[in-house]
Amino acid sequence: MGTGAVTGTADLADLYRDLHQHPELSFAETRTSGIVAARLRAAGLETTEAVGRTGVVGVLRNGPGPTVLLRADMDALPMEERTGLPYASRQRGIDRDGNDVPVAHSCGHDVHVTCLIGAVRELAHDRSWQGTVLVVFQPAEEFGEGAQAMVDDGLYDRFGRPEVVLGQHVAPFPAGHLAVRPGPAFAAADGVRVVLHGRGGHGSRPETTVDPVVMAAATVLRLQTIVSREIGGTETAVVTVGALRAGTKENIIPDEAELLISTRTFEPDVRRRTLDAIERIVRAEASASGAEQAPTITVLHGFPAVVNEPGAVARTRPAFEALVGPARVFDPGLVTGSEDVGLLAAAAGAPCVFWLLGGADPAQFEDARSAEAVMARVAEMPSNHSPLFAPVIEPTLTTGVGALVAAARTWLHAEEPAAAGAD
Incomplete structure (x- = not known):
């Protein structure tokens, strides 16, 4: 077999720009x-489309040995980009409502797709x-539904069960x-929709109404006490009200x-207590406001924390250090x-190793002389889900491709040398 690397990444940069310019919403990733594919x-690769609605699976076989799953998510967000890039998105789509x-x-996610290709x-x-390399291009990560779909x-009945699940997510460092990071690495997420039912009327006569705007404002403020007053100082939770519409x-x-x-937690008990507290507060504020109808509370999605198996991380990390140098591989907390x-x-019964890219x-960090200075600079930069988030194309793509290849090779068997005297 050949041992030379594929030369050039210019076509990958072009692919990235094209994907960036043409984003698609969850379960609508047809283009x-x-x-x-x-x-x-x-x-x-043996290629199958429409797995889990809009997912794509590829299988690359190369003799006997373990099966390694490499995953990238494909969907985009319902928001406007404001980066000013020449390849910025101007696309529109129809959301689930x-x-x-x-x-x-x-x-x-366009970075993820490009790097995996x-x-x-x-x-x-x-x-x-x-x-065997099993590549999974997953839809609807933003819904938290694509992997399960x-x-x-x-997925595993049709294409085989992997020994490990590998993947990465681009981030602003x-x-x-x-x-x-070994162990619990990425938080569990739950999305909740609350509809507060009031009684409308003329703005000049609020005494004849049950004002859901005031009810919502009180609820938003009270929800902030879950983390500050109900979650212990040694525990971790985030409760964010991302939209208020009225x-x-x-x-x-x-x-x-x-x-x-939106809630983020790491421990199952903290997750349960956080969701229970949301429901209790919402119902109590509606009652305190004199609402004649109980609020409608709907869990939109929920999925558990990502836990990186420590032994699998220990096995994979040296490949990253060989790729970029030990000083450039760190634990993000x-x-x-x-x-x-x-x-x-979890569905495969396999260890997970999921890392940040x-x-x-890098030029924006040249004067950052310590890890603390680097993280302080990261905190100042547009992050994922910001309309200004814009990963630099290189060396992001080269590093992302290299990390996936290095991680996969760690788990695949090395090619056996030919027997002495063989033709």
Whole structure:
């Protein structure tokens, strides 16, 4: 088998710009999945589309050995990009509520897709390994539903069960660096929709109404006490009200107000207590306001924390250190961002190793002389889900491709040398 690396990443940069400019919402990644499928077939993989609705699976076999799963998510966010880049998204889409919304790859999934395609090409070209590479391009990570949808669609029954699940997520620390943490690494996430039911009326006569705007305001403030007064100082939780929607005009008191709430936790008990507290507070504030109808509380999605198996991290990390140098591989601490990749590992009964890929321009960190200074600079930069989030193309892509290849090779068997005297 050949041992030379695939040369050049210019075509990957072009692919990244194209994906960035044409983002698609969760379970609507049809253009993206078509591009992915075409690239996988061109690299010689057995390719199957429409797995878990819009997911794509590729299988690269190279003799007997373990099966290694490499995963990338494909969907984008319902938000407007404001980076000013020449390849910035101007796309729009229809969200799950039927609204026409702007769409942007402000979470970096376009980086993930591009890097995995590059890694597949590298592994297909240089087959000095044995086993099977199972590549999973997953839809709907932003809904927290795509991984489960692929599992429910027979992912492992149809394509084999892996020995390990590997993946990465771009983040706003210097490109050329990698971050991986053993044990609980990324938070569990739950999304909750609350509709507070009031009684509308004229803005000049609030005494004849039950004002859901005031009810919502009181609820938002009270929800902040969950973390400050109910979660212990040695525990971790985040409760964020990401949307508050009510009313149409300044002199009309509406009938309803809607809250969209996101929670992040690491421990199952803390997760349960946080969700229970949300329900208790919402119901209590509605009662205190004199609401005649109980609030409607709907859990939109929920998935557990990503737990990196310590032994698997210990096995994989040296490959990262060999790739970028030991000084550029670090433990990021607990990450309160969330991922549903852990569901793929749990369903397979396999260890998970999920790491962060630096995507920020290294030049912005040249004067940061310590780890503390680097992290302080990170805190100042646009992060994932910001309309200004814009990973630098290089060395992000080269490092991301290299990390996936290095991690996969750690788990695949090395190619056996030919027997002495063989023809």
